[in-house]
Amino acid sequence: MSEKNEQGKRAARDRLIQQREQAKARDRRRRTLIVSTAVVGVLGLAAVVGVIAANTDGKSDKSKASGPAVAPSGATGKDALAIRVGADEAPSTLTIWEDFRCPVCAQFETAFRDTIHEMERDGQIKVDYHLATIIDGNMGGSGSLKAANAAACAQDAGKFSAYHDVLYSNQPAETDDAFGDNDKLIELAKKVPGLDTPEFRGCVEDGKHDAWVEKSNKAFSDGGFQGTPTALLNGESIFPKKGDEPITVAHLKKWVAEANKGKKPATPTATP
Template identity: 55%
Template sequence: MSQRNREGKRGARERLREQRERERARAKRKRTLGVLGAVVAVFAAAGAVGMYASTSADDSGKSGGSVVPPRGAVGKGRLVIPSGKAGKAGKPEKPGKAAPATLTVYEDFRCPGCKQFEDVFRTTVHELQDDGRLRVEYHLVTIIDGNLGGTGSLRAANAAACAQDRGAGAFRAYHDVLYRHQAEETRDVYADNDRLIKLADTVPGLVTPAFRKCVEDGRHDGWVRKSNDVFAHSGYAATPTVLLDGKSVYGDPDKPLSPNKLKRMVLAAARD
């Protein structure tokens, strides 16, 4: 083979190799652009979600964007509204013997299951509280708003926190009024602040200019949202979630809870 032919073949191989390298480079650029496009799309979607969360977090009043715990709230982040003397989960609110048992309740004022629990156990729980045997720690959440839309869970929880500002007794009384007047969960009647204030008028001394302003401004909205966010990451999935001294005692069909059984369990805790 002549020198010219060898050089010609070598040149053709070089051109083919260079062409293949150019094709690989183009393919690599396409892949890179595709990845970058996907990343941009993900960040754009995340931005949209973040914007939605931010908007929904601040859409309800002048004070709703900040976390303002109600007076007397306790626990980590002051997200718990206590009712009764402190038990095993905390310190006494007043001098004297602490309640020997603590009932922890995660609840939503629009939740029909929560109303059922309250209607069945209210009298027993109050009796045990008043006897100094039980402390109840309430965590207010907004599951129904999230599942069905609306703002009634949030508005009612804020109003209940406003009642707590007036004192633990006002909270307990208003808490019970809200459950007694709960509508079907699909009817978002508690989204109406005027209705919440009208119901509060059935609690003697509760409605004052300060209470009205607290409800209308959504003073504790941010606090309610924080409470709901903590619940969403707690491992519990439904309301009501009811714990006695940290142990779940409600909702298991194989171990149904009755008022008498709850009373026996609380009395047993006093003997431990």
């Protein structure tokens, strides 16, 4: 009887182990499904935002900023409308058009931020950010404009990349114009060491770069882009897909590697 009891106990333990392994496998499949669904959701939402952007062309920024367009320090590209992150010598350029109120832009950032920063640090790419304000036009308010101005003020302080990421990590709901409050934007600057200074506060409160942001938004509208985010690798659209391949972390790394084949990367640097 004792031997039979031992055999029964071993069988019970084996069944328990098998059940646990099956549960772990189901959990792994569930996580994979969630991640895959999230990526598909981003791509689907991108198409919706593109339609909205196309249908509201020219309607954002109801009250135009007065005065000349003052570009932030180090702005580059045509009419100095791009803020560059990464080494100028990097062999490939990732161009991103975005709106700090755009929920799909936040999803894009969440999915690809770490990969993009990794490739910046490794000298594989430089990223040219262009700022748009289409959600202000779609939903009303001024959060897109003011957040973009604050980001340009952070660029003046040499802290654009860090503040850019803070804004997306703390993005309000699309219908909530929280970024339209300068105090909120200054409060978020405290999350970036050394950014909350009198110079930064004055730049934000005075709307120093508002006219530059509006000029950037006009370039977005005139460029015929379908929505935000728009991402281009060396001028070729990669969001939501490149050719027949949808954008994923693995595909983005592969596309950059293909574009850089035979080219020397820039000297590795730390992300600002």
